[in-house]
Amino acid sequence: MNKKIKKILSKKNKSKIICLTAYSKNIASILDKHCDLVLVGDSLGSVLYNYKSTKDVTLETMIDHSRSVRPGVKKSLMVVDMPYNTYRNSKEALKNAKLVMKKTKCDAVKLEGGKKIIPIVKSLIKNKIPVMGHLGILPQTEKKFSFKGKKFAERNRILKDAQLLEKAGIFSVVLECVETKLSKIISETIKVPTIGIGSSVYCDGQVLVTDDLIGLSENKFRFVKKYASTSKLINSAVKKYKSEVIKRQFPRAKHSFKN
Numbered sequence: 468m469n470k471k472i473k474k475i476l477s478k479k480n481k482s483k484i485i486c487l488t489a490y491s492k493n494i495a496s497i498l499d500k501h502c503d504l505v506l507v508g509d510s511l512g513s514v515l516y517n518y519k520s521t522k523d524v525t526l527e528t529m530i531d532h533s534r535s536v537r538p539g540v541k542k543s544l545m546v547v548d549m550p551y552n553t554y555r556n557s558k559e560a561l562k563n564a565k566l567v568m569k570k571t572k573c574d575a576v577k578l579e580g581g582k583k584i585i586p587i588v589k590s591l592i593k594n595k596i597p598v599m600g601h602l603g604i605l606p607q608t609e610k611k612f613s614f615k616g617k618k619f620a621e622r623n624r625i626l627k628d629a630q631l632l633e634k635a636g637i638f639s640v641v642l643e644c645v646e647t648k649l650s651k652i653i654s655e656t657i658k659v660p661t662i663g664i665g666s667s668v669y670c671d672g673q674v675l676v677t678d679d680l681i682g683l684s685e686n687k688f689r690f691v692k693k694y695a696s697t698s699k700l701i702n703s704a705v706k707k708y709k710s711e712v713i714k715r716q717f718p719r720a721k722h723s724f725k726n
């Protein structure tokens with residue numbers, strides 16, 4: 468088993484697993500110092516490309532961004548989201564996941580869904596492609612983004628899906644906006660780590676979209692905490708640059724060349 472995956476597994480019930488998203492090298496190399504897992508999420512569709520849904524993200528886009536991220540990730544586990552309609556059956560999933568692994572040199576792929584995708588997950592794992600699951604809100608196939616686990620049947624289904632995914636061999640599962648008690652039960656029931664986003668402190672680790680955490684995006688989701696005001700920082704740097712160019716204070720001789 469991949470050493471980095473072993474490390475993630477060994478953290479269960481010991482220390483929290485730190486995960487964030489990266490879409491390019493410069494951010495990835497900062498995250499790598501602090502994270503256990505760096506995710507090239509298909510959230511890049513809305514964050515970078517202004518798409519209404521992650522359904523529009525293509526395999527090529529995921530591969531391109533992952534190739535940018537790869538040199539920035541040295542010590543963390545690098546996981547790449549398989550985008551919508553790239554894993555509709557085992558054959559398609561295997562072909563596309565192999566391509567992602569080969570072109571990006573990532574460590575694992577992430578797939579959204581439960582019971583329906585179990586044969587696909589099993590086939591990838593059988594072919595030595597490590598898989599991370601994703602339950603709760605499934606942005607690739609759902610329109611309504613309200614938290615999961617309100618009703619008994621839904622709670623049972625999500626717990627069962629987590630158990631099925633675990634049995635299929637996933638090394639970890641993202642729980643997106645899963646109700647607090649349910650995320651606690653899942654985290655206590657399955658042996659692989661749960662990574663929460665909007666799913667309470669009881670998860671074994673946490674993930675956020677980095678652009679939200681650093682205050683670069685405009686998103687104001689309940690589950691996001693903004694740790695910095697990066698937009699403001701960029702704004703003031705650009706304002707200063709503009710002013711210095713207008714006043715001919717930049718570039719100076721030291722920024723120019725002479726024979």
Ligand code: KIV
Nearest residue numbers: 488508509510641674
């Ligand atoms: O696409 C993504 O960034 C994700 C995380 C929010 C977990 O799936």
